[in-house]
Amino acid sequence: MPGPSPVTLRDARLFAFFHVVFSRHFRRGMGALRVPAWGLPQEHRGRPLIVLANHPSWWDGVAFMLLSARLFPSRHVFIPMAAEALRKYRFMRRLGVFGIEPGARGAAAFLRTATEVLAAPRAMLWMNVPGRFQDVRERPVAIVPGVTRLAEIAPGAIVLPLALDYVFWTESRPEMLAAFGPPIEAAALLALDRDAREEALREALTATMDRLAEEAITRDAARFEVVAEGAEGMGGLYDLWRRARALARGQRFDPRHVRDAKSG
Structure with missing residues (x-):
């Protein structure tokens, strides 16, 4: 039997509490969370939002927490996670995280849950599309099955590619870099078959990752907006x-x- 809905399980007060916890952990371990001016997202009020990110690091979950709370403060965030990992961190279900089982049945369950999530007011779905840790230099960028179906279950949604990277510049702690790519209308993706849809999403995410890498190479903090300060x-x-x-x-x-x- 399916478990409780992540929409009903999510606790806004607990999310706010863990935003403080994650922020403190971030300040101890990172120099700053930086976003280039071109990589700051628009809000798109009244539309479901789907954020599709690469997956270079364990820190991605912290990035999701900080970016969502600070750039989309009025949104309710939902994040899929491997069910096996989520069983070790059950409290995260109260933060909007929901489990995904492997295989075809798990993919079908993910789509059912995503349908419910994206129908909720002010909802945002965030996910790492490779489905595994993948170095930012590895090509092609992996896209897990099911991602191309999101446009079918939420044709009115806006899809935002999100590039994440972690670099050492001149300080002892690394910089957390992030950039959102140009928004994609889910309705436009529906005009493509699933293979072409997957390639369009891969190209959009790869282009955003490549552009962020060019910014990182400059090592110029002035080219970035500081979203969160670290130590x-x-x-x-x-x-x-x-x-x-x-x-x-x-x-x-x-x-x-x-x-x-x-x-x-």
Whole structure:
């Protein structure tokens, strides 16, 4: 028998609580969440939204949480996850996460749940389309079965490609980079057969990933908007010593490596 609906299980207060938890975890582990100006999404109010992302890292779940809460604050987010993994984190069902079993029956169940989710007011469906971890440089980008059917169950939806990447620039912590590609009308995808639909989605996501990679190569933080700030500097005793040295010299302490290197 099917389990409870993720629409009824989702708890907005618990989601808000875990947004705080995930934000603190992000600040400890990342430098910043950055989005280039061209990669900021539009809201498309009154339309179901489907976000299709690549899957380079464990951090993708944190990225989904931060991006959805800060760029789509009025939306209710739902995310499919492998049922085996979800059984280890049952509390996540209250955050809008729902399980997917492998095989044809699992794919059919996913489509039933996605139909219900996308019919709910202010709903957003977020998913990593490769269905497995895949390096950002690997081509072609994988697309799991069932993704091409989403346009059929929600022809009025807007599909947003989302590229994610994690890079080390000049600081000790990595940067979380994200960019949304141009919106795609689900109705336009319906005009294609499923094979052509899959290729259209792959091309859109790949183009967004490639453009984000070009931005990452510049290592220029000024080209990005900061969506969430993380920690700066190395932390611990080393930064404590640097802070004390700056205080003794009557200087403002800046934990960033590059700024200190330029200022001597």
